[in-house]
Amino acid sequence: MDTRHINPFQLARRWGINPRTLQNWRCKGRGPSYLKIGGHIMYSQDEIDAFEAKHRVKTENKPQPYQQESRA
Numbered sequence: 001m002d003t004r005h006i007n008p009f010q011l012a013r014r015w016g017i018n019p020r021t022l023q024n025w026r027c028k029g030r031g032p033s034y035l036k037i038g039g040h041i042m043y044s045q046d047e048i049d050a051f052e053a054k055h056r057v058k059t060e061n062k063p064q065p066y067q068q069e070s071r072a
Helices: 008-015 019-028 045-054
Strands: 035-037 040-044
Touching (some): 008 019, 008 040
Antiparallel strands (some): 035 040
16 A cells, blocks of 8 residues: 655645645645644545545536627
8 A cells, every 4th residue: 555645735836725725724624634643734645636536627628609798
């Protein structure tokens, strides 16, 4: 079993968010599951992958008709 773990700073950099956002999510019970060992927070790659899959937004690849904005 080879599970990789990353710290909150690495995850924040990956997602382009502030590390404090992850801290707030932990306090509110949001975000991916994490480990806390000896005061250190770590996220497993499996939990990150699952969280990302859960929040994936699918788009339809149908072109939308162009609609010019009307100016009155």
